[in-house]
Amino acid sequence: MPYRSVDRRRILAAAALGRSLDEPGPAPDEGDAFQAVTGELLDVSPHLILIETPEGRHERLVIAPWATAWRGENVAPADLPRGANVIIRALRSGRVVDRIWADITRITGVIRSIGAESRDQTVELYCGPHRGHRTIVVPYGASGRLRVRHPKFEPGYLFDAIGVREDGVAKARLPATSQPPYRWTAVPKPPPGYGGTQSRISGTATWSDAFDYAERGAAYPMLERSDADCQDTGVSCTGLPYLALGSTLTVRNVCAGRTSALPLAACGCMAGRFCDRCLECGTSPRGRIVELSATSFVELGGDLTKGCFNARIGPG
Amino acid sequence: MTWTLTMIAVAQLPVLCVLLAAGALAKVWTARGDAEPGALGRLGPAVLVPDRLRAPAMLVCAAGETALLTGLLASGHPAFRWAAAGFFAMSTYVLWELRRQRPDVGCGCFGEVSAAPVGLRSLGRTTVLTAMATGTVWAPPVSGWSLLTAMTWPDALAAAGGLVVLAALSPEIEEAAARIRHRAPCEQRPMPPEQALHRLRASTVWRAHERLLASGEPVDSWRELCWRFFVYPGRSRTDEPVDVVFAVYLSGRHPAVRVALVDATGQPVDAGTLTESIPVSARG
Numbered sequence: 001m002p003y004r005s006v007d008r009r010r011i012l013a014a015a016a017l018g019r020s021l022d023e024p025g026p027a028p029d030e031g032d033a034f035q036a037v038t039g040e041l042l043d044v045s046p047h048l049i050l051i052e053t054p055e056g057r058h059e060r061l062v063i064a065p066w067a068t069a070w071r072g073e074n075v076a077p078a079d080l081p082r083g084a085n086v087i088i089r090a091l092r093s094g095r096v097v098d099r100i101w102a103d104i105t106r107i108t109g110v111i112r113s114i115g116a117e118s119r120d121q122t123v124e125l126y127c128g129p130h131r132g133h134r135t136i137v138v139p140y141g142a143s144g145r146l147r148v149r150h151p152k153f154e155p156g157y158l159f160d161a162i163g164v165r166e167d168g169v170a171k172a173r174l175p176a177t178s179q180p181p182y183r184w185t186a187v188p189k190p191p192p193g194y195g196g197t198q199s200r201i202s203g204t205a206t207w208s209d210a211f212d213y214a215e216r217g218a219a220y221p222m223l224e225r226s227d228a229d230c231q232d233t234g235v236s237c238t239g240l241p242y243l244a245l246g247s248t249l250t251v252r253n254v255c256a257g258r259t260s261a262l263p264l265a266a267c268g269c270m271a272g273r274f275c276d277r278c279l280e281c282g283t284s285p286r287g288r289i290v291e292l293s294a295t296s297f298v299e300l301g302g303d304l305t306k307g308c309f310n311a312r313i314g315p316g
Numbered sequence: 317m318t319w320t321l322t323m324i325a326v327a328q329l330p331v332l333c334v335l336l337a338a339g340a341l342a343k344v345w346t347a348r349g350d351a352e353p354g355a356l357g358r359l360g361p362a363v364l365v366p367d368r369l370r371a372p373a374m375l376v377c378a379a380g381e382t383a384l385l386t387g388l389l390a391s392g393h394p395a396f397r398w399a400a401a402g403f404f405a406m407s408t409y410v411l412w413e414l415r416r417q418r419p420d421v422g423c424g425c426f427g428e429v430s431a432a433p434v435g436l437r438s439l440g441r442t443t444v445l446t447a448m449a450t451g452t453v454w455a456p457p458v459s460g461w462s463l464l465t466a467m468t469w470p471d472a473l474a475a476a477g478g479l480v481v482l483a484a485l486s487p488e489i490e491e492a493a494a495r496i497r498h499r500a501p502c503e504q505r506p507m508p509p510e511q512a513l514h515r516l517r518a519s520t521v522w523r524a525h526e527r528l529l530a531s532g533e534p535v536d537s538w539r540e541l542c543w544r545f546f547v548y549p550g551r552s553r554t555d556e557p558v559d560v561v562f563a564v565y566l567s568g569r570h571p572a573v574r575v576a577l578v579d580a581t582g583q584p585v586d587a588g589t590l591t592e593s594i595p596v597s598a599r600g
Contacts, residue, residue: 008536008582009536009538009545011578011582012559012561012576012578013545013561013563015561015576015577015578015584016545016562016574016575016576017418017419017543017574018418018420018574019418019420224506224509224538224539226508226509227509227537227539234506239500239504240504241501241503241504241541242503242504242506242539242540242541243539243540243541244539244540246538247540315540315541
């Protein structure tokens with residue numbers, strides 16, 4: 001069935017059910033909002049950073065004295081290379097830099113094959129029907145850290161890491177989770193839903209780079225297969241309600257106490273396969289319940305290098 | 317004859333007490349477990365007040381029910397019986413208003429179990445409760461507790477009759493049965509779109525709007541919680557191109573079906589006199 005647009009679905013559903021048509025966005029009255037600013041780094045000094053946004057605008061931001069940057073490892077903001085793609089967590093209406101991540105990428109998928117190029121390893125991953133196949137490099141220097149958290153480093157098992165893009169190649173640097181011990185097709189079943197209608201669900205929120213660079217939105221695992229044109233969706237080890245592309249999801253970062261309403265813009269078929277926990281602030285219940293765009297993740301107070309936060313979600 | 321009617325009327329007092337106790341407990345349970353986003357967003361008159369007041373509103377309602385329950389149990393004074401009749405009459409009006417303003421939300425009468433959209437059955441139930449409460453006003457002034465402790469067989473039969481009528485008017489029972497059978501609430505149960513389409517085409521709402529459609533095949537369809545939406549291209553009464561969107565509730569044998577006409581700019585279009593002649597098929 002032809003799928004039209006996320007916005008149109010929201011309008012039509014509101015009209016049919018007589019709901020108010022609230023625009024997605026952060027919840028009001030939550031203090032100084034974080035703003036994510038993305039773009040290509042044009043120039044940087046210890047106190048100022050100049051970037052070109054995807055729309056072609058030049059943005060000049062003040063770097064706070066406490067601000068840090070990450071590009072494969074923690075670096076001083078002034079040491080970032082020109083031309084890097086950065087995502088900035090900014091305060092004060094987006095004018096003051098709090099944290100910078102440069103050339104960061106999230107590598108989430110199923111291991112298909114593992115090859116070796118000298119001491120580095122090349123891994124081919126299946127990242128779901130929408131992202132397809134992806135080849136990444138596990139540098140020798142990072143392999144110890146990654147293998148400790150991925151004990152089943154073999155085809156058919158899940159892989160999740162945070163890395164950097166260098167010369168068009170994604171290089172894994174940090175493990176983003178402890179690898180689930182089952183094959184990707186053997187996801188545990190959710191517990192029976194004796195609890196009745198759920199209006200809120202707790203679990204893990206992660207981020208993904210499957211979204212456009214400055215896009216705000218979320219990917220959700222529990223979509224009807226016929227609606228999402230995706231045979232891998234509808235799998236989760238958490239009892240999630242069915243939603244659709246175009247639904248609005250309220251996501252609360254329990255660790256940072258920030259809430260935002262986000263449109264579902266993608267199918268989170270790979271996220272649903274991870275029955276892991278987030279240890280960001282206490283231990284979350286099992287299961288990835290939502291995957292956010294990098295921009296939305298940052299604006300909800302998440303740290304891209306940590307990869308997750310404990311979240312509570314609810315429809316609408 | 318008068319004696320029989322009086323006996324039936326007074327026997328409804330324990331029924332009212334049971335309903336009030338169940339309603340208050342379920343509301344407290346739902347409000348207590350709900351302090352997070354999206355919560356209470358689909359339940360009862362609480363949706364008519366701002367977000368932050370929803371849990372308190374539910375608790376206030378539960379407190380009112382508890383006060384009535386205590387009064388009916390402890391005393392035979394007609395004031396409590398009049399208050400109960402007033403409470404149920406007001407509930408009927410609130411549900412009617414809720415159905416008009418927010419057709420997607422449940423009545424919340426028994427907390428989260430009452431998630432099915434308010435239909436004629438829910439309205440019928442509060443009407444019957446109003447009648448029962450009004451009937452007790454003319455019954456002998458005995459306390460509910462003394463009635464319960466000294467219940468005779470004819471009283472018990474009359475009370476059981478009242479409970480059966482209320483059960484027949486309770487959509488919650490179908491959802492509870494489905495939960496026992498499927499072990500998952502409606503929004504977690506997979507449901508093929510074809511089944512929802514079949515239910516849509518069997519509805520009176522579909523028959524009333526079928527002539528507005530430019531095509532028999534939907535151009536978009538999606539599922540959200542316990543609703544499935546179907547969008548058809550169509551023409552409004554003034555011959556403007558519109559999207560006709562149907563929403564079908566996925567639980568119950570006679571599910572609620574809603575419809576709206578939306579123009580290209582996203583504004584709802586009035587279906588004119590058409591809607592006034594449409595019997596709503598919401599019996600769930």
